[in-house]
Amino acid sequence: MYLGLDIGNKTIKAVLLSSGAELMDWVCLENLGIISTLQDVLSRLKNRNPEAKIVSCGLCGAGRHFVSKLLGVNFFRTEIMSFYRGCLNYFEENPQAARYKSFIAGECGGEDAKIMIIERGLIKDFAMNDLCGAGLGINLENVAYRMGIKIEEFGDIALKSQRPLNVSSKCGVFCVSSCVSLLNQGASIENILSGVARSLVRNFLGLYKGGFYDWPFIFAGGVALNKAVCFYLQEELNKKIIVPHNPLILSAKGIALLAKDDSTDKGFDIEEFLRKTFKTDAFSCMGCENNCQITALRENGEVIAYFGSKCGRYK
Amino acid sequence: MKKAMTVSFPPLGKYTPFIVEFLEETGFKVLRPPPVTKHTIELGTKYAPSDICFPLKATLGNMIEEAEKGAEALFMASTGSWCILRNYWIVQEQVLNDLGFKFKMVVLNLRRPFKTYSGLKKINPKLNMLKLLKATVKFYKKIKQMDLLEKEVNTGSQIKIGLIGEIYCVMEDTINMDIVKFLQDLGCYVDRWLTLSEAFRLSLKNFFKPLKFKRYSLKKHRKAAEGYFPDSCGGHANENLVRMIDYTQKGYDGIICLEPLFCHPESIMETSFKKVSKDFNIPFLKLSIDEFTEPIHYFNRVEAFIESIKFKKKCISDST
Numbered sequence: 001m002y003l004g005l006d007i008g009n010k011t012i013k014a015v016l017l018s019s020g021a022e023l024m025d026w027v028c029l030e031n032l033g034i035i036s037t038l039q040d041v042l043s044r045l046k047n048r049n050p051e052a053k054i055v056s057c058g059l060c061g062a063g064r065h066f067v068s069k070l071l072g073v074n075f076f077r078t079e080i081m082s083f084y085r086g087c088l089n090y091f092e093e094n095p096q097a098a099r100y101k102s103f104i105a106g107e108c109g110g111e112d113a114k115i116m117i118i119e120r121g122l123i124k125d126f127a128m129n130d131l132c133g134a135g136l137g138i139n140l141e142n143v144a145y146r147m148g149i150k151i152e153e154f155g156d157i158a159l160k161s162q163r164p165l166n167v168s169s170k171c172g173v174f175c176v177s178s179c180v181s182l183l184n185q186g187a188s189i190e191n192i193l194s195g196v197a198r199s200l201v202r203n204f205l206g207l208y209k210g211g212f213y214d215w216p217f218i219f220a221g222g223v224a225l226n227k228a229v230c231f232y233l234q235e236e237l238n239k240k241i242i243v244p245h246n247p248l249i250l251s252a253k254g255i256a257l258l259a260k261d262d263s264t265d266k267g268f269d270i271e272e273f274l275r276k277t278f279k280t281d282a283f284s285c286m287g288c289e290n291n292c293q294i295t296a297l298r299e300n301g302e303v304i305a306y307f308g309s310k311c312g313r314y315k
Numbered sequence: 316m317k318k319a320m321t322v323s324f325p326p327l328g329k330y331t332p333f334i335v336e337f338l339e340e341t342g343f344k345v346l347r348p349p350p351v352t353k354h355t356i357e358l359g360t361k362y363a364p365s366d367i368c369f370p371l372k373a374t375l376g377n378m379i380e381e382a383e384k385g386a387e388a389l390f391m392a393s394t395g396s397w398c399i400l401r402n403y404w405i406v407q408e409q410v411l412n413d414l415g416f417k418f419k420m421v422v423l424n425l426r427r428p429f430k431t432y433s434g435l436k437k438i439n440p441k442l443n444m445l446k447l448l449k450a451t452v453k454f455y456k457k458i459k460q461m462d463l464l465e466k467e468v469n470t471g472s473q474i475k476i477g478l479i480g481e482i483y484c485v486m487e488d489t490i491n492m493d494i495v496k497f498l499q500d501l502g503c504y505v506d507r508w509l510t511l512s513e514a515f516r517l518s519l520k521n522f523f524k525p526l527k528f529k530r531y532s533l534k535k536h537r538k539a540a541e542g543y544f545p546d547s548c549g550g551h552a553n554e555n556l557v558r559m560i561d562y563t564q565k566g567y568d569g570i571i572c573l574e575p576l577f578c579h580p581e582s583i584m585e586t587s588f589k590k591v592s593k594d595f596n597i598p599f600l601k602l603s604i605d606e607f608t609e610p611i612h613y614f615n616r617v618e619a620f621i622e623s624i625k626f627k628k629k630c631i632s633d634s635t
Contacts, residue, residue: 062611080619081626122630123623125598128616210589289352 003045003054003268004256006082006249007034007063010110010137010222014041015252016049021089021260025049026249034063035070035278046270057268058082058259060251062112069297069305071273075263079251080126083107084116086254087218090244103216107251108204108223110137115208127208136200137223139172143196146176147189154193158228161194169199197228201236212237220247276300287313319344320419320438323386325374326350328488330458330511337454342441346386348377351489355380360606362410369575369605370483371403373490378407382416388438389418395426398549398580400483425518455515462510465495472504474624477562479555480573481581484604485509491573492610494602494617498571501621506567508558509551517554531557536564543587552580556587563595569624570597571617576605598624 001024006013008031016025025048027041046052057073060082068076087105105116113136116126129136144151165187168178179192200223217237223229224247234241244250259265279298284291294314295307306314322338326348338345349355351373359376378389389411391404408420421434436442476498484491485507498505517532531537531553540557547553559570572588574581585601592599600620602613 062615078615078619078622081622084623122627126619126623128612128619289349289354291352 001049001052001054002256002260003057004082004252004254004259005038005041005057005059005061005067006079006252006255007031007038007059007061007067008109009062009112011248012037012041012061012063013249013252014045015249015256016045016052017253017256017260019055021257023253024052026246026252028248031063034066035280038067038070039274042270043274046274052270054268054270056259056263056265058255058263060255066297066307069307070278071268073268074265075259077255077258079107079112080114080116080123080128082251082254082258083114083220084118084123084254085258086220086250086252087116087118088121089253089257090218090242090250102213103218104212105218105220106204107221108137108200108219108229109221110141112136113204113207113221115205117208117210117212125208125210129207136172137221139175139200140196140223140226140229142172142176143179143193146180147183147192149189149193154197155225155227155229157190158193158197158226159190159231161188161190163191164194164198164232165191167192167195167199169203175199194228194232197226198232198236201229201232205233205236214239216242218242218244220244220250222248285309285313287311320387321346321385322388322390322421322438323348323378323381323384324390325377326487327483327511328486329461330486333454333457333461336457337450340450340453341446342439346381346384349380349384351377351487356606362414363406366577367406368399368578369490370400370481371406372606373483373487374403375407375410378411379414379416382411382414382418387418388421390421390423393422393424395424396549396551397547398578400550426522455512458510458515459512462512465510466506468499469502469504472502473628474501474503474569474621475565475567476503476505476621477559477567477570478505478507478573479509479559479562479570480602481575481578482509482514482551484573484575486511490604491602492613494571494573497614497617498621501618503621506562509554514551533557533561536560543590544584548584549580550578552584555581556584556591559588559591560595563591563597567597568628569620570599571620572599572601574601574603576603598627 001019002017004015010031011028012031013028014026015023018024025045027044029037029041031037056075059067059073059076060079064076068074083105101121102119105118107114112129114126114128117124140154141151144154149157165182168174175196179196182192219230219233219241224243230241230243276299281296283294285294290310292310293308296303297305322343323346324334327334331348335345335347355376356373358379359372363372363375381389391407393401393404404420404422411418419438421438423431478485478495495505495507520532531540536557539560544553544556562570588599598620600616602616
């Protein structure tokens with residue numbers, strides 16, 4: 001079996017694929033601390049699939065370098081490659097859309113977003129957000145919390161709106177305060193939420209400055225679960241978008257497939273990993289003016305890796 | 316006999332020790348510039364205008380640290396170009412004076428050699444033209460050798476990346492987070508055309524040309540570059556364009572452009588870079604650097620860029 005792990009900032013997702021690359025199981029948990037959440041995710045996976053033998057494992061997402069040392073897994077790729085492979089796999093499994101080799105892939109997660117232009121099966125261009133968080137899932141959560149509703153209800157409430165309002169959209173913090181002042185002016189919650197969804201879509205699409213051509217648009221990531229965002233995305237693009245059945249795990253599936261094709265590791269034992277204890281220490285290096293913050297990772301008490309050194313003094 | 320003034324200057328990556336040596340050989344008493352750290356950037360950002368391009372913030376931070384350590388004269392480069400690096404020294408002098416430091420600002424401008432020489436002579440009366448020229452030749456030879464060494468890493472690599480961009484971001488390795496080493500560790504061959512030896516050579520070549528004619532130095536691609544951007548721009552933006560076309564003709568696999576956020580010459584040249592990328596089908600990545608750039612996001616984009624190039628090459632070789 002093949003294991004794909006997407007170590008995101010918001011959630012950690014794990015996907016188990018059979019030897020024939022079929023989805024056997026998947027887990028998605030909120031990231032409340034990388035080591036403990038990973039242990040939780042893998043133990044759930046192991047309990048539900050006790051006979052699973054992991055032949056190769058792939059890592060992607062923001063935490064892949066840290067988890068690589070944690071698990072002793074050497075195969076990792078960026079989210080761009082994993083998401084791209086996941087999208088290709090989606091089109092392989094869905095013949096009605098498979099005739100398109102050129103498409104636009106957008107992923108909007110909790111704390112990162114990306115848009116990729118795939119032309120004839122190859123990545124032509126991509127854009128990732130790194131300057132601001134106004135077009136991300138975390139913004140929706142903050143607004144939901146401030147408006148006193150659950151994030152799961154956001155989409156349904158926003159869809160009732162006939163008139164989305166204009167909300168300040170360049171900064172995540174100002175967006176929330178803009179919503180509160182609209183509420184104080186007597187605006188209805190559904191009109192405010194639909195305004196936020198629409199401005200998020202505009203910020204998200206603004207990541208990529210080139211044209212989208214007339215190609216199909218596949219939309220994934222946690223934010224794709226929000227029906228209002230999908231509705232306004234269709235409206236802005238003026239065409240139907242494709243939202244996979246499970247938009248959360250596309251990248252994790254992609255990295256599992258990439259590991260299946262290219263990993264040279266000898267396999268991974270979940271039980272062996274769960275038997276170990278891990279701990280991290282942080283300290284400041286006083287070697288030069290940079291005073292880098294170093295994190296030491298200990299496995300069963302012994303240091304196995306250091307992170308955060310600029311000069312390589314701690315490797 | 317007047318006591319020799321301690322001089323210092325904003326560091327410039329790996330070239331800093333050679334510049335120190337050059338100054339000491341010509342008779343200056345040099346305070347070794349401390350390296351650029353987070354504290355340097357914080358200082359510079361605090362006192363520089365907020366919307367100014369990043370190199371001013373970094374160099375201002377350097378100068379404040381050097382003045383705090385006792386530097387009595389500070390050297391700052393200026394150019395004849397239309398980019399506002401030309402006027403950095405004015406802001407730096409104003410800020411340092413406001414902060415109460417007593418120092419002398421010496422502006423080094425290769426397009427104003429007599430004024431520069433007389434400025435240097437005021438700080439170091441023992442300076443003479445012969446000594447200066449000898450030391451310059453020695454300095455140029457050393458940095459040329461170092462620049463050639465950089466191009467000897469990974470020469471057999473399948474992935475060749477051309478690095479273009481604004482001069483300070485390309486040369487100061489703490490600002491660009493040692494991107495050349497990062498790319499080399501990923502197995503790429505990196506050609507950084509804007510090395511100090513090359514910048515020096517170009518300055519001398521353009522010495523007698525009025526600004527409006529110093530657009531494109533590579534004759535063979537001049538016409539093509541004019542087709543994209545038919546006028547002079549500031550900094551090295553024109554030169555970056557013609558070098559990018561050169562890289563495409565040499566079969567490079569990708570171009571990375573480093574620039575400070577809101578750099579005017581590089582911003583105005585961006586559409587031309589993108590057009591060249593589209594016309595010659597070469598992947599292009601622009602990295603904007605400022606005080607808020609996070610290493611994680613920065614390296615993630617570079618890694619994703621290289622991965623997509625590697626994958627594309629693998630698909631093409633698999634299908635043939």
